Amino acid sequence: MAKQPIVPYIRESDFAVRKPWTVAARTLLDYLLVYIQEGECLFHVNEQAYDFRGGDFCLIQPGSLTVLEGKTNSITPFAHLDWFYDERREERFPTRPGQIDITPYRHLLQPRLNDLQGIDIPVRLRPKQPIQLRSRFLEMVECWQHRNPLMQLRAQTLGAEVLHTILEDHSEDLKQTEKSAPQPMNWMTSFISFRLSEPLSVSEMAARANLSPSRFSAKFKEEFGVAPHRYLLQLRIQHAKELLTNSAHGMEEIAGYCGFADIHHFAKMFKKEAGVTPGAFRKAGQTNESTVPSE
Numbered sequence: 001m002a003k004q005p006i007v008p009y010i011r012e013s014d015f016a017v018r019k020p021w022t023v024a025a026r027t028l029l030d031y032l033l034v035y036i037q038e039g040e041c042l043f044h045v046n047e048q049a050y051d052f053r054g055g056d057f058c059l060i061q062p063g064s065l066t067v068l069e070g071k072t073n074s075i076t077p078f079a080h081l082d083w084f085y086d087e088r089r090e091e092r093f094p095t096r097p098g099q100i101d102i103t104p105y106r107h108l109l110q111p112r113l114n115d116l117q118g119i120d121i122p123v124r125l126r127p128k129q130p131i132q133l134r135s136r137f138l139e140m141v142e143c144w145q146h147r148n149p150l151m152q153l154r155a156q157t158l159g160a161e162v163l164h165t166i167l168e169d170h171s172e173d174l175k176q177t178e179k180s181a182p183q184p185m186n187w188m189t190s191f192i193s194f195r196l197s198e199p200l201s202v203s204e205m206a207a208r209a210n211l212s213p214s215r216f217s218a219k220f221k222e223e224f225g226v227a228p229h230r231y232l233l234q235l236r237i238q239h240a241k242e243l244l245t246n247s248a249h250g251m252e253e254i255a256g257y258c259g260f261a262d263i264h265h266f267a268k269m270f271k272k273e274a275g276v277t278p279g280a281f282r283k284a285g286q287t288n289e290s291t292v293p294s295e
Contacts (some may be wrong), residue, residue, distance in 0.1 A: 004111060008121070008159030009083035012094055016076045023068040024097035029108050030079050032060040032094075033162070036258045038072025045123045057125035057133065059166065062110040065159050079139045083163055084111050106242065113167075121170045128169050135177070139236055151263040185209070186221045192232055196239055202228050244282040251278055261284050 011030060015037075034041075034057070041052040044067040045060055054057055060066055070076065072144060080094040098159040098197045102109065113121050140158035143151045155246045159224055192200065206216035220228045236258040255266035270278045 004084035006083055006160070006163065007165060008156055009085070009089050009091065010140070010144050010155055010159055011082065011089075013079040013081075013082045013141045013155075015141060016078055017071055018076070019073050021070040022140055025065060025067045026095040026097050026099045027065050027102045028060060028062050029092050029095055029102060029105055030062055030110050031083060032058075032066070032078065033137070034058040034060075034076050034078040035134060037075040037077060037138075038145040039070060039076070041074060041076065042069045042071055043123070050123055052124070053133075055130065057127060057130075057137075059121060059125055061114060061121070063102075063112065076125050076163075077138060079137075079141060079144070079159075080111050081159060083113065083169055086110075087277045119167065119171050121166065125180065126169060127168060128248045129165070133162065133165050133169075136165065139217070139284060140160075165227070185220060188220070188241075192235060196232075197257050198238055198259060199238075200232060200259070233269065234272065237270060240266070240270060240278065241274070241281065245285045254278070 029277050034043075036052045036054055036056045036058070038054050040054075041058075043050045043052060043058060043060075047065065047066050049060065063173070082092065083087050088108055092110070095102065095105075126132075140155050140162060143155035145156065148154070156279075181262055188205065188209070192205070202217060203213050204215040209219075210217050211219065217228055220231070226234070230260075237271055240254055240258045243249055243257060247254075249257070252263050255263045258266065260266035260269065267278055270281070274281055277285070
């Protein structure tokens with residue numbers, strides 16, 4: 001299953017107005033999305049034949065052995081692109097005819113969408129709103145022809161919209177699969193961190209996770225090893241330590257930034273967790289800094 005974030009990157013794109021044509025066998029490293037605007041085509045993907053006519057969309061995924069043929073005069077806007085971000089995208093390339101064994105380039109192979117849980121996207125796409133998909137794709141190809149930054153950004157944005165449409169069209173069972181599968185809680189760290197200065201109850205956290213408070217608490221403890229309220233307190237104390245060490249904020253300000261009701265509650269909970277008062281912690285940090293020998 002792919003771990004990289006989805007960030008479309010268009011590598012090569014054009015409208016491809018051609019007389020009958022053939023691209024010999026090759027194995028793709030990236031994605032090839034083709035719209036048959038006019039004409040008839042015969043594509044072999046992993047030795048399976050697909051006939052395409054005007055109005056059809058074809059998506060060929062990485063690692064696929066392909067032979068492409070335009071049987072008539074045709075207009076076939078296309079894009080070689082990545083869907084997933086990785087640091088090697090500048091090294092990846094559209095493979096050339098005859099490049100069937102891509103073992104030397106295996107490290108450049110993009111993840112496949114069909115390796116994601118609950119997704120099965122066919123070579124012949126089944127768009128629910130073909131006019132909308134066509135419009136977005138053709139605009140994407142047009143924008144990519146321009147080399148100025150704004151048009152390039154627009155092309156990549158349209159690439160994301162095209163992918164979103166494809167995923168929605170071909171992931172009917174995805175939501176049901178997600179509901180039945182265990183849901184990770186790793187997003188909860190960020191959710192809590194951004195709300196350290198706010199009152200935050202276990203009930204609110206549970207609602208955000210679409211779970212009952214009891215089920216949420218059990219699941220949270222199973223994943224993080226501590227109860228939600230305990231985890232929240234630890235984050236608040238850690239943040240307080242950072243502010244005491246690295247800022248000149250007063251105790252009342254720090255108490256507010258860390259979500260404590262008042263300075264007295266802050267001092268009480270800090271001493272309980274850290275073993276010293278906030279003032280003593282700050283003083284000890286300043287003392288340690290002043291005793292560090294100079295080089």
